[in-house]
Amino acid sequence: MSGAAAGAAAFVSTPLAAQAPAQGQPAAAPPEAVYTTDRPGSDFMVDLIKSLGFEYAAANPGGSFRALHESLVNYGGNRMPELLTCCHEESSVAMAHGYAKIEGKPMLVMAHGTVGLQHASMAIYNAYADRVPVYIVLGNILDAGWRRNDVEWTHAVQDAAAMVRDCIKWDDTPVSLGHFAESAVRAYKIAMTPPMGPVVLVADGPMQEEAIPMADRPRLRVPKLTPTTPPAGDSAAVAELARLLVAADNPAIIAGRAARTPQGLTRLVELAELLQAPVQDGKQFVQRMNFPSRHPLRGGNVAEADLVLGLEMPDFFQQIHTLTPINRLGMESRRQTRPGTKIVTISSHELLSNSNYQDFGRYTEADLAIVADAEATLPSLIEACRRLITPDRRRLFDARGRRLAEASQAVRDLNIEQAAWGWDASPISTARMAAELWNLIKDEDWSLVSDTTFVNHWPLKLWDLTKHYHYIGWSGAYGIGYGAPAAVGAALANKKHGRLSVNIQCDGDLNYAPGVLWTAAHHRIPLLTVMHNNRAYHQERMFVADMAARANRDVSRSNIGNELADPFIDYASLAKAYGMFGVGPIENPNDLGPALKRALDVVKRGEPALVDVVTQPR
């Protein structure tokens, strides 16, 4: 017998106790073990989860957290949190991402420590780059002796969180229930401390499934959660910034993830009005709902500014430099500001930077960089500015405000004239789609739960956005596949407030994990999904066309590998297959309004609905 075979034989041999029958007695077969427990460890995990106030737990079911799953639905009563049946772990995390942007707190996500996390990883990176809290519990069987079969071996991992450690804020692998208790509360606290981010907690399989040892039961307790106050700017630096702002003749404010909460929006409006300073979003992506879309101080021109203040703006460098076009590789970016313009930032970005993922962008040469949470710093900045404003400065500010209001109105009117171009086009223009939608929702309590980048930001140009929940911002890291599940998660958060959730849904994005439509139907999540169906991965199509032109080759072939055609995808039928209302494809712009109205009526009854609109590329 070889050594290996001998080892295997030893491994499967009968336990020693059973090998020794009592003297004079025939050897009896050991009684079959019947294993029950009144108190598995996963019940205590549910106690902890409930203490943290989760409303929902999103999961694609997985054997490595089966005990926790069972405890949630039976011991926990499937309430606070309620389980959401997801068809993909990427959907689970992106739903949590969208939910947090409306609700301001994390959703619980459960997944396998291996294959589930592998599915979830892109969505986790989006949430990390977007500084959004997501609370992830991974199932894993660490003890090799506990793994029963091949599946439990292939689904086990030494260090479950390792795969995503570079794009989360914190993780832990507790080895006892007491340890789990502290880490569960600590994880929540860390996720919710600005800059926020995803956290991972590994729930060991045996710890979930084994009975809580009797000796431990009196000792186990749920630690108290003490929310952390966000880091506000250093008082001396804030005073210096106030001095610069009040002295500036043409300040410009660029807001990225500045308004984490509705209070952030209110404070930013207060600062802008106090100084009569303009506020704009970033050039490419609109990160958050920071400032009302029709406010007279919306706008401003960096090139004319003598001070530019960036608030939680990732890659601030881009905001004050020209972009290098894709077809001009090697071209130096040119600074857009005038010589001598003061560059100032308030950002918590430096408080959460990992080396591997490069979401921190280019280095910005600032005159003053305040490392702090912008929203938390705004109250002291406003007060500091207020104290410095003299009657002379007030007169100057008021005159500046009047000029800015005129310019802002001119830009809005120009946008409306531009929306008229291609008004009757088929495929339907994205401006027409936005205008038709606005006509139907403008008198509702609505919430746009999708990004606007791929529709030329038309909703932000045409709609009257005033409230924080009017827009959830973009994905954070351009990880496509975020849109549909984030919209479902945000719509779920809006549901209890009775808000009408609207999702302008890119076709390519939906096809990553369309099963989230079923999740919306199953959980009766009211959501109006309007397809921006340009029948292509259009950004990539433009890139490949650029490359073909650069290479002096056939541009027409840039559709290969990028088009979603032949056959066209029938999204209305897809929606119906998942159990929700679907209509389309709508190609004639005159049919769009009535189709949207039909779908809206369904959503108002508390269900999801989808309208497939064949659109211009952007």
Next chain:
Amino acid sequence: MRAWGLEGLGAWMNRTSGCRRVVLALFALALFATVASADQAAPPSAEKGKRLYAGNACYFCHGTLGQGLGVNGARIGPPSRAVAGFIAYVRRPTGAMPAFTDRILPDADLADIYAFLRTMPTAKAAKDIPLLGPLKGK
């Protein structure tokens, strides 16, 4: 190809003699007629331009009517510049647009695209569109 003007043709004939001059003159006239006819044979075709506009991915950035797609591509239908300026811009664009050389789009093709874009409608005033008019001034 060098252009053959009538003055150039006359000066060349003055330097040549006798019946050879006649033969060469006939040959030159035939050649001139061929070149002239080639120049005039293909007036720009909006129909062909429509196919070229679609086939060369122009609509990716400018929209199917040339109406413009915001930051992705400017409005070019109907064109605001003359055909020569249009062609010159395509050859040496500024900003993010890639240059299209005559290997991809010869001048004649660009002239066809230009002809197509000239047939594109201008926009109505926003005030005349019921969904847009009320948004003005707000």
